[in-house]
Amino acid sequence: MNWDEKEMLKLDNQLCFALYACSKEIIALYKPYLNSQGLTYTQYITLLVLWEEDGLNISELGNKLLLDSGTLTPLLKKLEKSQLVERVRDRDDERVVKVFLTDKGKMLQETFSDLPQKMFCNTGIRVEEAIKLKAMLNQLLGNIQKL
Amino acid sequence: MNWDEKEMLKLDNQLCFALYACSKEIIALYKPYLNSQGLTYTQYITLLVLWEEDGLNISELGNKLLLDSGTLTPLLKKLEKSQLVERVRDRDDERVVKVFLTDKGKMLQETFSDLPQKMFCNTGIRVEEAIKLKAMLNQLLGNIQKL
DNA sequence: CCATTGTGTATTGTGTACAATTAAATTGTA
DNA sequence: TACAATTTAATTGTACACAATACACAATGG
Structure with missing residues (x-):
């Protein structure tokens, strides 16, 4: 194993760990806002959609959401139990389950209308930086999906 | 809710989701390499450290690793079961458990010596881009930690 | 010396996450 | 119309991930 290879096996030199850590830490910043409404981050982004x-x-x-049924099925059942969505099996194609917001679920959007702005302030990042960063991430995601 | 607020509630406009998605997808790229050695990504980065x-x-x-004992304790017990590490309770302070690589665990480093390079190629990203991206992520992580 | 405070790990409970499998329903095709 | 192939959810099993709690031990201050 040469010097370069050894360097690249260090945690701090790995792009993937930076992504993994950043993702977890930012989601942790969301928690106080989401938990106060009884939601998790994954449930929140499902509602966003x-x-x-x-x-x-x-x-x-x-x-x-880039999630499979093993994640979404129990998650949606929880959202249904808290009466934010309704799961309705399609009459024309009985394999399909359609997910509809309840009135309560629709109203919740107002509650979170200022959350993106709040979160942005919490990160202490500049607008142009954030735009640049998101563009790079989306490009990376695009590269990966194509494989 | 004004137009800006509504725009920012769209999934595709959220930096956090870009991070979350990128992190998961890149970790998914690691899986074939890691699973072939019976490892998960979290176990791999533990070994990196x-x-x-x-x-x-x-x-x-x-x-x-930015992980707590609830994650690490069972993970390390699995690594011990597959004889890659040894967990030793400290004689001087019985609260402390020290984690040592076994010979097998040490040797595994060679097996993964070219993985960072391989992964880098898989992402199809240019070197300067990757460096820039990692710098931005580390800065963001720094901002968050300070809160 | 001893009560208090802090530290380090383990455990429990909840909630993702995804692979693999199953099962039901639909579609394509001979 | 049979029936194979495909599609869509649900289920099962494994592995994080973290909050909350418990517990043992250590450090410290009066």
Whole structure:
């Protein structure tokens, strides 16, 4: 093993760990806001999607969130139990479960309307930096998906 | 809710989701390499730390990996079961458990010596881009930790 | 010396996350 | 119309991830 290889095996030199750590820490910053409404981060981003487009089925949600049915099925049942969504099996195709926001679920959007701005302040990052960073992440994600 | 607020509640406009998605997808790229050696990503980065500095205790590992004992205790017991590490309770302070690599665990480093390079190629990102991205992530992480 | 405070690990409970499998329903095709 | 292939969710099993708690031990201050 040469010097370069040894250097690159150090945790601090790994891009993946920086991503992994950043992701976890930022999600942790969301927690106080979300937990106060009885939500987790994954449940929150599921609602984000439904606020944009209601009545998606589970695989459509999974495509947008990059999550599979093993994650979404129990999560959506919890959201249903707290009466934020309704799961309705499609009459025309009984395999399909469509997910609809309840009135309570729709109203919750207002509660979180200022959360993105709040979170942005918490990170202490400049606007142009954030835009640049997101662009780089999206490009990276695009590269990976193509494989 | 004004237009800006509504825009920022869209999934695709959220930096946090870009981080979360990127992190998961890159870790997924690691899986074939790691699973072939019976390892998960979290176990791999734990070994990365130990290859740099052997004999750390659990809280020291947790500080470097940003993980708590609830995650590390069962993980280290699995690594011990597969004979890659040894958990030794400190004689002087019975609260402390120190973690040492076995010979088998030390030798595994060679097996992964070219993995960072391989992974880098898989992402299809340019060197300067990767460096820039990692710098931005580390700065963001620094900002958060200070809160 | 001893009560208090702090530290280090383990345990329990909840909630993802994903691979693999199953099961039901639909679709394509001979 | 049979029936194979595909699609869609749900289920099962393994592995994090973290909050909350418990517990043992250590350090410290009066």
